[in-house]
Amino acid sequence: AQSVTQLGSHVSVSEGALVLLRCNYSSSVPPYLFWYVQYPNQGLQLLLKYTTGATLVKGINGFEAEFKKSETSFHLTKPSAHMSDAAEYFCAVITNRDDKIIFGKGTRLHILP
Amino acid sequence: KAGVTQTPRYLIKTRGQQVTLSCSPISGHRSVSWYQQTPGQGLQFLFEYFSETQRNKGNFPGRFSGRQFSNSRSEMNVSTLELGDSALYLCASSFLPGTPYSGANVLTFGAGSRLTVL
Numbered sequence: 133a134q135s136v137t138q139l140g141s142h143v144s145v146s147e148g149a150l151v152l153l154r155c156n157y158s159s160s161v162p163p164y165l166f167w168y169v170q171y172p173n174q175g176l177q178l179l180l181k182y183t184t185g186a187t188l189v190k191g192i193n194g195f196e197a198e199f200k201k202s203e204t205s206f207h208l209t210k211p212s213a214h215m216s217d218a219a220e221y222f223c224a225v226i227t228n229r230d231d232k233i234i235f236g237k238g239t240r241l242h243i244l245p
Numbered sequence: 246k247a248g249v250t251q252t253p254r255y256l257i258k259t260r261g262q263q264v265t266l267s268c269s270p271i272s273g274h275r276s277v278s279w280y281q282q283t284p285g286q287g288l289q290f291l292f293e294y295f296s297e298t299q300r301n302k303g304n305f306p307g308r309f310s311g312r313q314f315s316n317s318r319s320e321m322n323v324s325t326l327e328l329g330d331s332a333l334y335l336c337a338s339s340f341l342p343g344t345p346y347s348g349a350n351v352l353t354f355g356a357g358s359r360l361t362v363l
Contacts, residue, residue, distance in 0.1 A: 168354075175249070175335055175354030176288075222288060231342075232301055233278075233352070235288035 138236035155223030249355035270338030277319040
């Protein structure tokens, strides 16, 4: 069965600095990968997804992620953090075989002024 | 167009009671899935419904149940509430169930129903 590991339950970066949120997955078959963001008192909003094709995926709000099969990773990045990026971020995986979406534990991103 | 609507947004129950939560999907979406979110366990899949049939289920006890109506609206029920059932319950809808999550067929989440069990 597939699984998702997000390194760091809390990450702090200064405003304007690079954002890097790490996600590693485990799957024996090709995965579909997602990043979601959750703002306080709200549901999850899709940031970006990888299904097939180009391994560098661009999403909303300037975020992007790269699927690296050899490293079983799907890290989320943004060149310059903004105060509005403060939220909780979830990496998720699903495969054709299992057909159940599995979420990581989440990483809370703090933006320092 | 309207998003995924969950009601109620907040509720407080006591141990032993039962609760019913409602989810109205985006118009045209026929698949509805439910998730439990807690600080300790994160997001856990409860079940998924498509065309009024449960097609997938997570590892939760039988106290957790759900159903889907012909208009795709879904309800979930938790009976004999325990303190550990306190959580944010999220509903998500999509055109089709499961994979493939390509193109427009992605999960859209509601804001959730926050349940507190005392």
